[in-house]
Amino acid sequence: MSESSPGKKSISAIKGTKDILPREARAWQQAENIAKNVFELYGYREIRAPVFEATELFEKGTGQTSDIVIKEMYTFTDKGGRSVTLRPEYTPSVVRAIIEHRLYLQPGPLRFYYIGPMFRYDKPQKGRYRQFHQIDIEVFGESDPAIDAEIVEMADYLLQELRISDTETLVNSVGCRKCRPAYIKELRTAAQAVAASLCADCQRKVTTNPLRIFDCKIETCGELARRFPEITAYLCAECDDHFRNFRAYLDLYGIPYRIEPRLVRGIDYYTKTTFEITTVKLGAQNAVVGGGRYDDMMKDFGGPDICGIGFAAGMERLLSVARLEKKPESFVFIAHLGSEAKKVALGIARDLRRQAVECLLEFKERGLKAQLGRASKLQASWSLIIGEEEIKKGQFLLKNMKTGVQREVRLEDIPDLVRTESRQD
RNA sequence: GUGAGUGUAGCUCAACUGGUUAGAGCAUCGGACUGUGGAUCCGAAGGCUGGGGGUUCGAGACCCCUCACUCACCCCA
Incomplete structure (x- = not known):
């Protein structure tokens, strides 16, 4: 945490800066x-x-x-x-x-x-x-x-x-530049007249930049400044x-x-x-x-x-x-069962992405339960299930994760299905 | 630059007037569970209590220093 720690030093963001996650x-x-x-x-x-x-x-x-x-x-x-x-x-x-x-x-x-x-x-x-x-x-x-x-x-x-x-x-x-100097002059004389009652900062401003006295938040300075001439009149x-x-x-x-x-x-x-x-x-x-x-x-x-x-x-x-609207995120989680299905899944993922469908899959081969659990945790809108049977049929199971409804679909229908249905939500 | 407040696990917080090996929930990871998710149960990992010094038999707690964060002054977006 701190720079003075002797053993393991961890580097953190510079003071006054931050990561936007x-x-x-x-x-x-x-x-x-x-x-x-x-x-x-x-x-x-x-x-x-x-x-x-x-x-x-x-x-x-x-x-x-x-x-x-x-x-x-x-x-x-x-x-x-x-x-x-x-x-x-x-x-x-x-x-x-x-x-x-x-x-x-x-x-x-x-x-x-x-x-x-x-x-x-x-x-x-x-x-x-x-x-x-x-x-x-x-x-x-x-x-x-x-x-x-x-x-x-x-x-x-x-x-x-x-x-x-x-x-x-x-x-x-x-x-x-034509009118301000005359005003500054007036302001300065007004400020000078009460300089003794101003705070140290403002006393300095009398000579450097009397306009800035107006910025002072100290009450006594504010009181005095209220009686100073205003630029609008000059x-x-x-x-x-x-x-x-x-x-x-x-x-x-x-x-x-x-x-x-x-x-x-x-x-x-x-x-x-x-x-x-x-x-x-x-x-x-x-x-x-x-x-x-x-x-x-x-x-x-x-x-x-x-x-x-x-x-x-x-x-x-x-x-x-700001109160920005939360845009719903929508993506397809591809679950694959068996090493053959994994290969198919990889290709399908690529093809869907080429058609502007966001999708995600895990490379590790796990049970369907575990994969759907994963999809659910990641808040996938859809899961696409690919197993031996599906590959044989050329039809895959597309499951709506919100409603739980699933149906058999052909690959080429997925982009449209995903887009139209997610718009309805 | 000045002042005040706060620092315990990734997050939110416990730990009595100083007293064993600093705990819990959530989150993470693994398992129960190899074709149907959010649940449940079991388990694991995660901490030099921001850092350094001091007081004490003994400090997460008390004192000093330091660092960081937060807020305010100042300034400005």
Whole structure:
């Protein structure tokens, strides 16, 4: 168990990572398929980028003052002396790929999705892991606030398809490079005035990033922050207009939301729209979806001046509250009696599999009782019994394990029988 | 990084105020049972009680250290 045990040491999964065992993997596949289907309906296409990138990509993209970059990255030097980082989020990678492959030359707007592992050196707790998985979507080259609303609506639909209820959608605008500085200045002076009453952390934020004071959960800080100026009152005409229209489109879709002027995403690049979808069922880590607009990133990376927007959803969190339907599994267990029957059974198994019928058989020669017991324990839907008589007749016994009814069938009838009858269950 | 809680078989849990060789159920494997399953009965295997140190005649239990897990802070998906 532990590394310090002297004798037999057993190796276990790294802290904050976990194995997804077959039972659970089934649910993952289902959720991934649902997500892919939803995204494709909205015109999104999959893009796959490497799990590790130049460290610089995240320093520039995610931001030097974000906690993710400051203390949560898996960064190491490879054998060529390069500093590389296991991606803590996906957006910078996509932006990099678009610039690198000049994808912006294709007719826009560009819509991408991706599902895969991300890495952050956090202390694990409920809904938070060091290797976790995100569903991520990004849109480039669409500045109309209708897209902001459309991706929220799409996220909403995704949650619906996953049968996740009791969610709340929070929206905000964090302004742009034109209006935010003025607001930050006001905010900073307001914070400075009461700095002595703020917690140590928040006192530091006054100079580094006063927006983050809003995130503080200490009551006294919250009390004080409530009297701070709110960004929504300081938006420039363009940002204000964008925010107003964004909300109008949400209303058009009939999506309920709450304006949360203190909603501050911890990633530096956001501009204008930010949003988050939370659920009460998750404990402290209650955000299942989070995202926003990042109009300057492409330009900042030396690409063309193309705006971007996207969101990420945490797979582990989604799965812990999703109510997926259990898909019935159906397979045929082949029981064989005698060495001749075993040979026949092997061939039949192969033929059935070629016809998309899942089947299983044990190689050990045992009594019929034992084999049916096995089938039953493995929860086979059907058993196919093959003995001397059956081989002679060219007819085999197909037994429905649920009803116990069995009948003589010819080999070529099995695929249809198995499929139609299992659909009726 | 900080704090709290919990560590006994694959899983769920026992073991009195410290007292023989740490038990049970479920699961696993074998047998009863070589042409009809889920049952039943019998049996087997499975543990350095997370690890190390200490107190004691004696520790699964008490003390210290450590590791892991869980939850919360923080941060976020």
